[in-house]
Amino acid sequence: MTKIEIGQIIKERRVYLGITQKDLADIVGISLRSLVDIENGNGNPTIDQLNKILNALGLTLKISTV
Amino acid sequence: MTKIEIGQIIKERRVYLGITQKDLADIVGISLRSLVDIENGNGNPTIDQLNKILNALGLTLKISTV
DNA sequence: TATAAATATGTATTATAATACACATTAAAA
């Protein structure tokens, strides 16, 4: 699962929930710029920041064997 | 899935594969210190770094609904 | 089609992840 795929999932989920990038960034407590970059596969977020975003969207990280 | 849980999974998998921290760090191309911190739930790695470690261990990140 | 809302990007600064090095502690082997 690449950064691009992660960004796509976040974006799809956010749109599905009908939230703007600005609102989600505010809810999560991160900058709009960071969220935009993550959704577009730019940027290289930390686990903490990624988890904050996923939690706000009702998503969670998992690790599985390939 | 918290940083601590992620660290535990990485450590368990590494031990299962019979690799030392030093060797895994070299294989992955990161510092021993970073790996130690991640395994112990200290540190806050980026997706890239986490993915490099997981890939070397035959593991992968996934995102799922809660 | 104007206007506003939402999304996206360039640049500079700040916060912090990653590293290097030394050294301590713990576990394993001789």
Next chain:
DNA sequence: TTTTAATGTGTATTATAATACATATTTATA
């Protein structure tokens, strides 16, 4: 045991993620 390998930690430095701000651009709405 003692010697070595493996794991863990403190501190300083470097690399880079996160942010702030201004400003496009694209999309939606009046």
